[in-house]
Amino acid sequence: MVIKVERGRPTPEELAAVVALVQARAAAAEAPADGPVPRAVWADPARNVPRRLPTPGPGAWRMSAWPA
Numbered sequence: 001m002v003i004k005v006e007r008g009r010p011t012p013e014e015l016a017a018v019v020a021l022v023q024a025r026a027a028a029a030e031a032p033a034d035g036p037v038p039r040a041v042w043a044d045p046a047r048n049v050p051r052r053l054p055t056p057g058p059g060a061w062r063m064s065a066w067p068a
Contacts, residue, residue, distance in 0.1 A: 003019065010018075041047075055063075 003015075003022070005015075
């Protein structure tokens with residue numbers, strides 16, 4: 001990686017701060033995120049549970065509001 005100063009005369013401390021910031025951002029972008037990995041929709045176990053579709057009759061309007 002090359003850092004080029006276009007204007008001004010930064011001190012060695014200022015250059016060190018910029019380089020440290022760029023390196024920290026690059027390391028954060030490469031590191032895997034902590035926490036659970038999102039599961040693909042096709043691999044979701046809920047897809048194996050059959051969904052009861054509302055059938056005509058008494059109380060069908062209640063079943064139509066149940067989550068899918």
